[in-house]
Amino acid sequence: MSLIDPNEPPARQIERQARIIDALVRRASRQNEVGISAYSAFQSAIELQEQVAAKTRDLEKAATELESVRFDRERTRRNLDVALSAMDGGFALFTDGLLNVSNKLFQTLFPDISDRIQPRLSLSNYFALLEASASLESTDRDLQQAVRHMVGGSGGASVLSVVLELRADRWFQLNMQRISPFSVVLLLTEITAIVRQSRREREDLIDEQADYLQAAFENMTSGICTFSADGAVMMYNGPFRELLGLPFTVIQKGVRFETLLHYLRSHGLIAHDLPKPLTVLRERLRSDNAVRTRVRQGGGRVLDLQANLLPDGGFLIELKDVTLESRATEMLENRVMERTAELTRANARLTEQYEEQARVEEELRLAKERAEAAVSSKTRFLAAASHDLLQPVNAAKLMLDTLNERAASSAFAPTVKRLHRAFASTEQLLHSLLDISRLDGADPDMVTPTDVSLGVLIKGVFEDQMALADNKGVRLDAVPCSAFVRSDPVYLWRSVQNLVVNAIQYTRPGGRVLLGCRRQGNKVLLQVWDNGVGIFPQDQERIFEEFARADNVAPGSGVGLGLSVVERACRHLGHKLWLRSEPGVGSLFCIEMQQVDGTEVIDESKGLTQPDDDAPMSAIAVVIENDEDVLFATTQRLQQWGTAVLGASSTEAALAHVRDMGIAPDIILADYQLDGDDTGVRAIEAIRDLTGTRVPAIVITANRSETLRRAGEDVGFTVMTKPVQVSRLRPLIEWKIRWQSPQAQVDAPTKVGNDSGGAGSSLANGRIR
């Protein structure tokens, strides 16, 4: 934009141009005026400012350079200051060989020459003074020579250092340095602390190590001694000397190994063997690094010696007193040996005892065998005796029956009756004796547990003893029962029978006896009650003994074997037997048995018709009996019943009769035990063979063994035990003839019968309530 508004009229424009020019000229001419106006002040200020700015820039540049130079100088000075102050010692500057500057310490370090140390003192003189000073103890080099070297030889060493020892163990280092051809600086630095410390450290170190080693040595319980490579004592401890018993004079540092050895040998301090000569020892050490051995001293002391090679070729010997250990070891060994011997002896004794025991056992066994044999023979004897006694009793009873019937209405009737009773007692006694002898015997066949029907048993006993009770005037009742128990039928029967008989016996006429059983859980209690005389408590144990009798029982009322049999039988059968009784009130005997599920045995006499005592029993019977009396009695009885009897004493005789007769008999009655080895069973088999007919048979025997009963099952005959009860014999014969004769023989299996089994129950009728 132009300075002048072009829109103005030209005249105005020209006028303005003129004014502009005028103003510019005015201002230009005013430039040379001297005076202060605000604008000129401003102008000069900014001019100045620019100049200043330019100068400032130059200055700053220069200042920066100067600053860095100054900084370097400052730093150097500072470093120097630090260095000087760090010296902490005397300082002196010698210029042209004369003392120029020095500090206080330099001047006063040596008090006796301090007043002589003045400016312009020559270096040589200073050293001369120094050497003469009383404070100076020693130097590590010749001062004068050093100074000559320093001062004279310009080309020589420019630095010199001397250690000065002052009095009172003070140490300084004198440093002399040529810093220019004209000036020399001397520095005195105190090094006392360093010298002392290093000296102390060195001493401490050595002392400490030595002390430490010695202390360690002394505190060892074993004796230790080190030897140098050539075998001289280096170091040893107290225990070493004491263990070897060496006097102080002998063991010293430097003493030879051989000398020690010699001393030890000559003074008997070592029993014999070791230590070996040095050369040998060395040799072994070299190869093995260590040698270990045991040294025996006089007085039973034992030392353990161990030698080890040391790094410097020397060796170390360590001694340990192992006397106690070795003694303990010996003692232990001895003890072990003693123990071993003791054990051996004990073993021998044991062996002996064992053999003795074996011998005793053998003897015992033999004795037992002998005793058993004796008992067995006694039992056999007793059994045989009873058996043999039963034969005549049997015969007598049969004959007494016959006589009883015939003399019924005669005047002998009471006598016969008493005779009959006497025989009955005898028979019962014999039975009991036989039972006892058998129960005491060791025959395993003795009892044969089977399922037994208590109903049948109770009924049988009841019926058997009805007559006895009637005679005594005692009322006997039985409660029917359907339980089965596991027991031996024969002995259980006998036991119950004995209990009932016993009860009747001890009950006064008009009293009552009750037989029955009671279930208790899975047990059955068979009980016999009476309201008899009762048993005193003191007698309740005793009554089961043989021939025992309660005190309140009149003598002669019984032999007293019955309860003994019961006790034995129950013991064998595992039944519990107990009683409860009160004198004057009555007694209860109870047999406790295990109940079992049982089935009613088909009674072989079932369907048996009521026998007609009077109707003749027309049949042919073969009776085989080796006892003449019994044969006669039996024959008579049978003939009385109207039976044709062929009597024979042996199988052969019987066979002869059958052959003569030509037909098979209707029944065989055979005694089991015949003469010799002949038996009734054999006879039965022979007759059956001969006739080819299965003739019904009954074996009558005193032998109650199970074996025979089984044989009866196998062969097919009924066993009846002696003495034969006539009342039972006839129905059995009739039943057998009817049901088991070959004609009537359907295949009904042969059933075992005996004198208690079927026969009794077959008589069941109205007499039981």
Added chain:
Amino acid sequence: MDGSRAIPNYVTLGQSNASDPVTAVAEATAGIDLNECRFVLVFVPCGLSLDTLGPALEAAMNGVPVFGCTTAGQITGDGYETDALLLVAFPKAHFRCASVLFHPLKPISIPDIAAVAERHAAQFRHTASWNRLALILADGVTKQEDLLVSTLEMVLGDLPVFGGSAADGLAFRETHVLHGGQFHRNAALLLLLETDLNYEGLEFDHFLPTDTQLVITDADPEERLVFEINGAPAAQEYARLVGCSVDDLCPRIFAENPLLVQHGKRHYVRAISDASDNQALSFLAAIDDGLIMTLGRGKAVVETLETGLDVCDKSGDAPDFILGFDCVLRRLEIEEKQLSRPVSDVLQNRRVFGFNTYGEQHCGVHMNQTFVGVAFFGPEGRSLA
């Protein structure tokens, strides 16, 4: 630099926007530990009763010297404000000071000023390794700053002088400086400072010269009045050059279109404060008859401010705080362009505290429409991260 509410370590600020002088003093001094305080600078907003404020301050300071002036706006911890009583407390630990009041300023007696300043500077005891500088707070309407600062510059030698002219809002009538508990017209306050902190002077404007040149053909340099430009009435010709009518002339136009004088390669702003009825233009800095001036053109004010304030010490650390003397015409332009907030943010971030002036003094030169500042850094070797 990035703290939005960065607190300076080496000065303490107190501030109050209360309209009652006593209340304002009480509030502003509340956070200042006077026992640790060497002296306090106070920047007074328009409208507070100076008669009350002076004694109130004197009483509240409890013997601590307080110096200050009236302003056309304050730069507080929050940036630009117009009604804040701002106190900047300088701690004993880091500052020493001596003060001189030049009164009256007009008529000016340069020899007197030179003598007094010289004497005080000589008496101001020098502490080793501490840095020295001078602050000047001068009456803003007596138009004596050019002679004053050039005289001081001469007398004080290597002691740099920074300062601002007192103001009274936009009234351009009566400005005061505070010294000895009293506000003085027609006076200038010189503060000689010594500090163990490092400082750096700042000075920048945001104008470039245009091609438009003009010649002052009639003027009264004493009164900074220009009657004629290019031979035509000054206001009319100025209006023609900036492209508006005479009636539109106002502080905003003046602020945006300053006139520059060239010296060497630099241009200096000569701000216009007013246009009188007789077509004369009133300037805020020295002018002269026959002077060739150049019309200035503004640069981006925020960016130049940011660039101008972006200084750091040898360790690369930002200033702990900046004492700022900011021309009121800059502020007018900034407000006109609605840049108050961004500028305030910059000032706040850079920890600038100070006031809006009627003129700025920097190393012997009185100027207009510039920002003059002193950036204080932490003591050397004591980097406070």
